[in-house]
Amino acid sequence: MTMDAHTPPPTAVASFPCPGCGGSMQFDTESQALKCQYCGGERTIEHLMEEPREHPFAEEEDSAELLDWGTEQQSVRCESCGGESLIPLRQTATQCAFCGSPKVLPQGEARSGIRPESVIPFHVSLDGAAELFRKWKGKRWFVPNAFKKQNISSKLNGIYIPYWTYDTSTYSVYSAEVGIYHYRTETRTRVVNGKSETYTEQVRYTVWHWTKGDYDRAFDDILIPASGYYDKDLLRKLGDFDLGRLTGYKPEYLSGFIAERYSVSKSQGWTYAQAEADDQIRDDVRRQIGGDEIRNLNIRTNYGDITYKHLLLPVWNATYSYRSKSYRYMVNGQTGTVSGRVPRSPWKITFFVLACLAAAIGALWIYGNSQTP
Template sequence: MTNETGSAAALRFPCAACGGAMAFDTESQSLKCQYCGAEQEIDSSVGEQTEHTFDDSDEDLAALHDWGTSQRAVHCEACGGETLIPSDQTTSTCVFCGSPKVLLDEEVRSIRPESVIPFQLSHDEALGSFAKWKKKRWFLPNAFKKQDVRSELHGIYIPYWTYDTETYSDYSAEVGVYHYRTVTRTRVVNGKTETYTETERYTVWHHTSGDYDRSFDDILIPASGHYDGKLLDKLGDFDLTQLHSYAPEFLSGFISERYNITREEGWEQAQEVADGTLNDEIRDIIGGDEIRNLRIRTTYDDITYKHLLLPVWNASYTYKSRPYYYMVNGQTGTVSGHVPRSAVKITLFTLLCLAIAGAFVLFYLSQQTATN
């Protein structure tokens, strides 16, 4: 089915048969005329995409600015969101928050996407994914679960960076290994002193060091500064093996967000991800029962990156005069978002948990009393 957001800011291509507007169709994965139904294949390949070296020269970067069509940026004064539209079109509202406070900037000079995952879910399918998702939430008001939520849904390509790198780490640490011994102790029971034995744990520490090589492929970093990062993380089940080489036709009928996390800022976040992974893996290599004074020194080589556009249905709705937002992964249908909560259900659940915990405490105390 063809995307039906109806946004005036979406990129359009004329139909060779009737001259009408063509837009990307999620069912046929091609351009489809919205008037005569004619279809046109998109020239794009799936699979390995070109990686760009991180130390590109200014000339190299200039060559990456061609998006295949002239674009302008739209900036929302209300929420700060930025989207890209064709230079010959205008828009009066923000697709993120609906605000009319939008400003047109000059033509875009930003790195074009290297790859894109086209939308697989139509507008109606995205609404269906949300309807199924909200029915599975525990603490939603029953009235909200049953009602048909009217959402303002927009298909948006969200920018991401991916990074590849080779790493070499040397590390040192102190490793603690648990040992056990039997010790004799005394205690007073019913006024009488008695002797008993128990097992005591102690830790033996020793120094260790070593090195570790590791390759990282496609560390995925959102380049959007507009969205809640936690919500984006929950949409992160994109299948990157289905990346297509970029073609502007994929954007037809949809909106693309302008990245505002630079490739340098994205690399800093990618390093944090890599550092966390290296820390966990090196700890596994070291082993032991405890580790202290761990020091890891890592060098990063052969750093490459790609700019990606990944499909997301972005939606807003109102419940009891309060605004809420959710997103649907345009490839897999995974949903993340904010929903209203039922205070009654949360209170009842809390009381149930407290009752169960209290029962366990009473059972434990009764057992202790019986033992003594």
């Protein structure tokens, strides 16, 4: 598979000059340090040993501490997909990191926004991401054989995608009708070989009763994507990040990569997080109630001690073309999980459907013969 390396354009300003030769240093996935692109010199990144700090949800967002990214940034926007990202000041962007379009326009200095509290640095290299995609596409079932064998040319961009996490304590009260299954023996008649015969059968019925109670639960790190420019299904499949490996934000981690500006606000993110928490509370309450069936379930939940973090999580993103059609894939920059869209083979899909139909018809024929006296 051929891949274009993601290297900064000649006009890029070196935010982290090499102490040896003065060249531009970028974050290196293998050494987890800054590495000079010219002489190979390395410089370690001072890791903050303190835990990433949670911010009260009601905290004002205009404090200098919350807005300081630690490096000068400019905003660029794609005319085709609307994607907006942050790159070093005066660096030239020639291609959209989201859709691959060349229609990228500078928007000037970046608008104020909450800076990341924490980050997971890239651990998968560009070449490693390309190899993971090659193996992944080779295991797809319904893709054309030619696609499996072909070297797919694409441009991988390393992007830090913004996420919110939310912590909260909850207290819920609920009421519901609970159904319990009971069985009684009933006598029935049927005709077998032209003769009537009597038999007994266990018949199920449900007894309903009302119940009520309360339930409390604390939620930690409800993870919500703050990106609005990606296929949500692809992004959700990359969600196996190990948040236990979070480290405090340092601008050095962004050197050589792109940081997407969040397009889902802190308040919007909390709305999505609350919906996820509501779903989990509903499942938990149903398990606590027990019974065989539940109906008219009503839950009222109070949320308290709400805190948030703004994170940047590493993703390799690429678009590629196959037979004049564009597709996208992504690679988790920490775990190596691959998620993507691939071309489909109509012949393989048709053969699979026919095989399933044949198996179903065969099963029905065997079942029918087994019921014949």
